[in-house]
Amino acid sequence: MKIFKLLFAGLLALVVTAASAGEVKKYDQATFDALAAAGKPVVVVVHATWCPTCKAQDPIQKGLMKSEPFKDYTMLTLDFDADKPILKTLRVSQQSTMIVFKGKTEVGRSVGDTTKAGIEGLMKKAS
Secondary structure (H helix, E strand, O other), rough: OHHHHHHHHHHHHHHHHHHOEEEEEEEEEEHHHHHHHHOOOEEEEOOOOHHHHHHHHHHHHHHHHOOOHHHHEEEEEEOOOHHHHHHHHHHOOOOOOEEEEEOOOEEEEEEOOOOOOHHHHHHHHOO
16 A cells, blocks of 8 residues: 555656656747747757757756746757757757747856856746
């Protein structure tokens, strides 16, 4: 009986975490446009597979997206090497760039920040 209680508690924790997590998906212009038109907070992250700074940012960004303050946010990811036309439109010249939007308005941008406090502070600009 005790094992079932532990399993149930673990399953419940997973469900609650999933329900309170913001979405992380690949950037798509139609998705961005729909979120912007609805006035939603969007975080655009530009990563490169070879970038050590991007690798340091990734677990912080994804961890924050799982937290309560960012449950209504959507994080859209771009590949620095493959998504050049979009990067040009967004005026991005470096990997490890984060751009935060509230609706259609850019409210913050950073390049190379690997601190939880810095990334969280940037993301909160859309709330």
